[in-house]
Amino acid sequence: MSETTPPAGAPDVVRIMKEIRESIQRKRAQGIYTDEEVESLTSLRLRAYGEEAKIDGKLLERLLGPTHDWNIATDYLIRTQRTGVSAAALVLAKKLVRPFVRLYTDHLLNRQAQINLYLAHLLHNNVRETARLQVELQALRHRLKVLEGGAPPDGGPPAG
Amino acid sequence: MRIGLIVQRYGEEVIGGAELHARWIAQRLAQRHQVEVLTTCAVDYLTWENKYEPGPTTVGGLPVRRFEVARRRTAEGFDELSSKVHFFEHTDEEERRWVEEHGPVTPGLVEHLRAQAGDYDALIFFSYRYWTTYHGLQVAPAKSILVPTAEDDGAVRLRVFKPLFRLPGAYAFNSVEERELILAMTGADALPGEVVGVGIEDAAVVGPDEIRRRLDVLGDYLVYVGRIEREKGCSRLFEDFLRYVQERAPHLSLVLVGKAVLPIPVHVNVTHLGVLSETEKLSVIGASRLLVHPSPFESLSMALLEAWKMRRPALVNGRCAVLRGQVQRASGGLYYASYEEFAEGLGWLLAHPREADAMGAAGRAYYEANYSWPVVMDKYERLLASVHGR
Numbered sequence: 001m002s003e004t005t006p007p008a009g010a011p012d013v014v015r016i017m018k019e020i021r022e023s024i025q026r027k028r029a030q031g032i033y034t035d036e037e038v039e040s041l042t043s044l045r046l047r048a049y050g051e052e053a054k055i056d057g058k059l060l061e062r063l064l065g066p067t068h069d070w071n072i073a074t075d076y077l078i079r080t081q082r083t084g085v086s087a088a089a090l091v092l093a094k095k096l097v098r099p100f101v102r103l104y105t106d107h108l109l110n111r112q113a114q115i116n117l118y119l120a121h122l123l124h125n126n127v128r129e130t131a132r133l134q135v136e137l138q139a140l141r142h143r144l145k146v147l148e149g150g151a152p153p154d155g156g157p158p159a160g
Numbered sequence: 161m162r163i164g165l166i167v168q169r170y171g172e173e174v175i176g177g178a179e180l181h182a183r184w185i186a187q188r189l190a191q192r193h194q195v196e197v198l199t200t201c202a203v204d205y206l207t208w209e210n211k212y213e214p215g216p217t218t219v220g221g222l223p224v225r226r227f228e229v230a231r232r233r234t235a236e237g238f239d240e241l242s243s244k245v246h247f248f249e250h251t252d253e254e255e256r257r258w259v260e261e262h263g264p265v266t267p268g269l270v271e272h273l274r275a276q277a278g279d280y281d282a283l284i285f286f287s288y289r290y291w292t293t294y295h296g297l298q299v300a301p302a303k304s305i306l307v308p309t310a311e312d313d314g315a316v317r318l319r320v321f322k323p324l325f326r327l328p329g330a331y332a333f334n335s336v337e338e339r340e341l342i343l344a345m346t347g348a349d350a351l352p353g354e355v356v357g358v359g360i361e362d363a364a365v366v367g368p369d370e371i372r373r374r375l376d377v378l379g380d381y382l383v384y385v386g387r388i389e390r391e392k393g394c395s396r397l398f399e400d401f402l403r404y405v406q407e408r409a410p411h412l413s414l415v416l417v418g419k420a421v422l423p424i425p426v427h428v429n430v431t432h433l434g435v436l437s438e439t440e441k442l443s444v445i446g447a448s449r450l451l452v453h454p455s456p457f458e459s460l461s462m463a464l465l466e467a468w469k470m471r472r473p474a475l476v477n478g479r480c481a482v483l484r485g486q487v488q489r490a491s492g493g494l495y496y497a498s499y500e501e502f503a504e505g506l507g508w509l510l511a512h513p514r515e516a517d518a519m520g521a522a523g524r525a526y527y528e529a530n531y532s533w534p535v536v537m538d539k540y541e542r543l544l545a546s547v548h549g550r
Contacts, residue, residue: 010491010518010519010521010522010525011491011515011518011519011522012491013487013488013491013492013493013494013519014488016494016508016515017494017495017505020494020501020504020505020508021501023504024500024501024504027500037499037500040498040499044498054247055247056243056246056247056248057246057247058243059243061390079236081237
């Protein structure tokens with residue numbers, strides 16, 4: 001047995017959603033965006049790029065978050081999949097070797113972390129700036145259309 | 161009929177949609193059949209730490225047989241591997257290891273099934289993704305009914321589950337969308353079984369004024385019911401709601417019901433009531449303007465059914481095909497895919513109380529036609545008859 005349809009006379013949800021979306025589109029067409037909406041647009045784009053690149057969802061959240069805990073650290077966790085005595089011996093050996101490895105890797109990793117941070121900052125700001133410019137362009141296009149008499153100022157359908 | 165019901169956790173302290181679903185179905189089936197629940201000793205799904213004593217016991221008058229979990233789940237063993245099999249190229253062996261790390265690894269339960277399978281007329285497995293189902297269902301697939309509780313969240317696409325999805329003698333799907341999802345994963349034209357879901361337990365409900373006074377909830381509010389965690393879309397809900405309050409409705413509140421795994425914003429418009437009794441939960445929903453459901457992944461939302469049972473409309477995450485599909489079929493609310501749609505949808509429901517009430521009433525009619533207990537249990541009887549004697 002499949003799920004039944006709602007009773008006749010129930011609100012037409014799909015129609016209401018269509019009207020809501022059209023109203024949002026009209027506002028967008030007029031370039032009516034608040035600073036927060038531009039910010040949200042930026043975040044949506046960054047998220048979409050991340051999803052397109054198929055990177056780990058948790059990492060993406062951290063990349064878009066306010067902290068920089070995604071960035072590489074010079075220190076690293078020492079662990080092993082083994083168990084028992086061999087695990088303890090392996091962890092000890094790794095701990096003994098770590099200071100010598102870090103002597104060579106710390107400097108490189110620190111520089112790489114700084115570069116990562118700079119590039120992330122640069123790209124985020126770039127995406128935000130592009131979003132803002134596109135919104136401004138949309139608003140200017142709309143004003144131009146109104147001035148040319150192609151559309152009413154409320155963003156509704158053309159006058160005829 | 162003698163039925164074995166297998167679920168990863170079982171007990172009155174256990175919090176979880178699929179587990180509650182299993183408990184309610186077990187209790188209802190026990191009214192007509194001899195039901196034994198086969199489960200683990202664990203309460204917490206993040207560690208699978210054994211909390212209950214192994215062996216036979218009773219929960220709510222129902223016989224329950226518990227088996228010890230052989231190994232705990234650890235973040236070190238699971239998180240990295242889970243990230244790899246979900247987001248990166250990986251091997252079949254890594255997927256098999258994911259099933260082991262995900263757990264709960266309970267060899268005693270599978271050994272019991274192997275030894276005693278002939279004693280059961282039917283086996284009902286809950287949640288495809290757990291070790292207990294993955295290994296248990298392979299023992300006697302023809303007489304097994306699977307309640308997959310599958311969400312479109314990545315795990316369902318793992319190759320390791322593809323052969324498993326072809327095994328069950330019958331399926332009890334939670335929704336049309338869940339059936340479509342599993343069909344797409346198997347590549348089959350059809351799968352045995354039907355869309356069943358679960359009913360909502362009846363509980364005495366108190367009036368809006370009484371519940372507001374009792375729980376100290378003031379003014380108009382929207383309600384969220386369920387585990388408060390990032391995976392359920394709650395962090396995004398907090399952002400969207402607080403922005404809405406700031407921009408449009410300074411007096412509107414968000415009332416949260418359920419266990420919090422995520423820090424809840426300290427804000428005058430956000431109230432966390434914690435885990436409530438069925439009476440209080442249904443009453444809080446009944447006194448709300450609407451239920452909000454921000455989860456991107458669901459196989460069936462019991463909270464949505466509870467809202468419709470209480471004749472309240474819902475505003476759901478439209479990116480979740482199950483929630484959007486149910487709201488569209490029921491005409492029981494609106495859906496959103498962005499902040500703008502959230503704000504406009506919420507604004508519309510608040511500004512059109514009569515239409516919002518009509519959506520709540522339509523949701524109730526849909527709930528009664530598809531998910532009321534007599535309808536659900538009739539479907540179970542049909543499924544049991546279809547696997548009986550195999």
